[in-house]
Amino acid sequence: MKEEDGDGVDSSEEEDHPHVPYSPTRYPEDTMLEKSREFYTLMNQRRTVRFISPESVPREVIDNVIRAAGTAPSGAHTEPWTFVVVSDPMIKHQIRQIVEKEEEVNYRQRMGDKWINDLAKFRTNWIKEYLDVAPYLILIFKQTHGILPNNKKRIHYYNEISVSIACGILLAALQLHIGPDLLLSFLSLMSHR
């Protein structure tokens, strides 16, 4: 836990935030138990799939899922994420080409025999047809820093952890709202920055 690099931070654009009372409702115990069993059962049906349905969903569903992900906690509340939704077939295909090119280098050179061997049982490779097939691609980027109005850097503490937590909420939302379908490999996407 060391100081991260950066050219200085000016917090003066943000006011001091007073503590405010927070008195949320708490469910009765039997409701908690029932909900927690249901949620586990549903989440346990999620799979990381590599063959994806071309059937679309309303765009508002995708937007709401991303809004939910954006409620994730983040280091010093910096919210260091960018979500990009792509539905244009040409752009999806360009993304597929970029990803496959990088992944082929990963498989052939970067990952090494051990890693390839560990993945063998999953029969993955660098061909990612689903990037053309899926109605939407959600690209997720971490922002290592932001830019303040005075052009100085604003450090984003724990940016990778924060973005990954947001991804977890995104996955839960997709599983809850769409049904267990349409799930990309987020790990894979996140590694291509």
Next chain:
Amino acid sequence: MKEEDGDGVDSSEEEDHPHVPYSPTRYPEDTMLEKSREFYTLMNQRRTVRFISPESVPREVIDNVIRAAGTAPSGAHTEPWTFVVVSDPMIKHQIRQIVEKEEEVNYRQRMGDKWINDLAKFRTNWIKEYLDVAPYLILIFKQTHGILPNNKKRIHYYNEISVSIACGILLAALQLHIGPDLLLSFLSLMSHR
């Protein structure tokens, strides 16, 4: 995306997994829309709080929440996480002492003026009373590698990303099942390893 270190991996203990059909139910569009709006509204009520209710919840709820978190995707399905639930007051207090000692060093020495300045508006410090107050502490650890039956290392790819995604699902589960309460700062806990 480079090869990680390790003394070699032996995958021979695991069988080749054939592809299996996966035909999940998909909700009708109006259900998707309704559920996605509800989930966002609920998640948007979550707050990272520093004053926590001492009122307990059934232990099975905590277990189910962790089970749900454990359905998260992980690099090469290594599931590189350990969840530890602590309810014993003595152990909670020992944890508080360890955390506060480390955090005081963070605030006074490690974090630097910029970071401290960025946190000032949140009025946080190294005193963490809630670690005594909360009925349960969920400690979350990443496993950078595992040990195979033959005592060789098993590399855990993307272990921090994987654990953080599991944390996101955990947060969603807590918010869904308990009501918006009882939420620790996971970012803080995760940094103390």
